[in-house]
Amino acid sequence: MKILGLFRHAKSDWHDPRARDFDRPLNERGRTGAAMMGRHIRDHGVAWNRVIASPAIRCAETIEIACQAAQRPIAINWDRRIYLASSATLADLLREQEGDPQAILMVGHNPGLEDLIFDLVPDDGSSPLRDVVEAKFPTAAFAVLELAIDRLSDLADRCGRLVHLTRPRDLDPELGPQRS
Incomplete structure (x- = not known):
């Protein structure tokens, strides 16, 4: 069995209309959410072999703030292919990981991360948290999947079970959807 963690970036700043999408930083709410989720990910207890x-x-900024808040420096493998990637691209990236890590944490974007959950976790009622993801996988959400595979190269559709899902609002209601 392999463990896959998926961590969506925190809330970003849309105030500079000239900024390229790639260059958007976190806003204050995002920085708060990233720190809170970093502590939560640490307390969840998985020892991530690779990020x-x-x-x-x-x-x-999300993973750096999360690591600082968790007081756990982690070596991060940056991969531009994750930027706005499809589920298929993310799955391919996981399959090609060298050294076959037992537990891997991926930090990325929607809709790719959400779609990856839908592809890996069957819609058969075995993972009730899948319904929550169907409603929304918001910024700074953290999901953990158990994958019924021995090697990441064996990653296939419907091989996973969603065993954990936490959104910032689950830890602090103030970080939930903003009301106008």
């Missing part, structure tokens, strides 16, 4: 992340500014 791979999109180098987009909002992802880089």
Whole structure:
């Protein structure tokens, strides 16, 4: 069995209309959410053998703030292919990981991360948390999947079970959807 963690970047800043999408930083709410989720990911207790992340500014800031808050420096493998990738691209990236890590954490974007959950976790009622993801996999959400495979190269559709899902609002209601 393999463990796959998926961590969506935290809330980004849309105030500079000239900024390229890749260069958008986190806003204040995003920085707060990233720190809180970093502590939660640490407390969840999985020892991540490898962390791979999109180098987009909002992802880089998310994982760096999360690691600082968790007081756990982690070597991060930056991979531009994660930036706005499809589920198929993310799955291919996982299959080609050298050294076949037991537990891997991927930091990236939607819709790719959400679609990866839908592809890996069957819609058969065995993972009730899948319904929550169908409603929304918001910024800074963290999901953990158990994969019924021996090697990452064997990754295939419907090989996973969603065993954990936490959104920032689950830890602090103030970080839930903003009301107008």
